[in-house]
Amino acid sequence: MKLVENKNVLITGASRGIGRCTALLLAQNGANIAFTDLKEDENSESLIKEIEALGVKVKFYANNAADYEAVKTLVETVKADFGSIDVLVNNAGITKDNLLLRMTPEQWDAVINVNLRSVFCMTKEVSAIMLRQKKGSIINISSIVGIQGNYGQANYAASKSGIIGFTRSVAAELGSRNIRVNAVAPGFIETPMTATLPEDIVKGWQKQIPLVRFGKAEDVANTVLYLASELSSYITGHVISCDGGMARGN
Ligand code: NAI
Secondary structure, three states: OOOOOOOEEEEEEOOOHHHHHHHHHHHHHHOOOEEEEEEOOOHHHHHHHHHHHOOOOOOEEEEOOOOOOHHHHHHHHHHHHHOOOOEEEOOOOOOEEEEEOOOOHHHHHHHHHHHHHHHHHHHHHHHHEEEEEEEEEEEOOOOHHHHOOOOEEEHHHHHHHHOOOOOOOOHHHHHOOOEEEEEEEEEOOOOOHHOOOHHHHHHHHHHHHOOOOEHHHHHHHHHHHHHHHHHHHOOOOOOOEEOOOOOOOO
């Protein structure tokens, strides 16, 4: 028996990086995949082909996860296309790093909107469907930075801390209807998002990791698979760190 056989999964920002890897792993474990990203491109096209080859259903939707009206339409369309939405993975995220004194309101708003407002928009619309289904699992991708903060990332840290507060609150609201809401807090994961960081910053991070290696997208995907599956059926309102031990004690 595959871990998420026949579950319909909606995952945001999944054309590349952690989202892509998660979509593939869930599909390998039997799930049908509805995935979004800002626009259709060679990444989304190749992901469709890779998932199709696994013999499950897959559809791509060009969508801005922070645009509430667009999300309403998206969720209605996915429900019509797939029949149900059993798992939501709020993965889309961006960084616009700057020291607070140099940070512009535009940098602040962009990160809060894409990382946090998107989680509100998607969860609000998908949870209405899950309430009628009387089941569901919602998984929000936070970050170690949302737990510990990070130099030059006040906007990103605020958005990722916000996700944790949101997760715990919504888990309390939806638990009695058999809808679980959890967050994953990855540490330093090798993806296109971190590939552009300066070498000295990267080396500084590596020294803080008890497992002495950077994470891979697969490490986060495995954690999401666990939370999407019935293996975690008694776990809600939780934040699972997937960080090689970096946030120990927090
Ligand atoms: P990535 O930059 O490789 O992928 C993010 C995807 O989200 C891209 O395909 C992008 O086009 C899409 N996206 C951006 N804005 C969007 C929007 N408004 N609507 C829909 N899609 C949008 O990033 P990565 O590393 O795969 O990150 C995935 C998630 O994991 C993010 O939420 C990130 O904050 C989080 N994370 C990543 C860590 C890392 O070390 N890479 C560490 C901790 C958390």
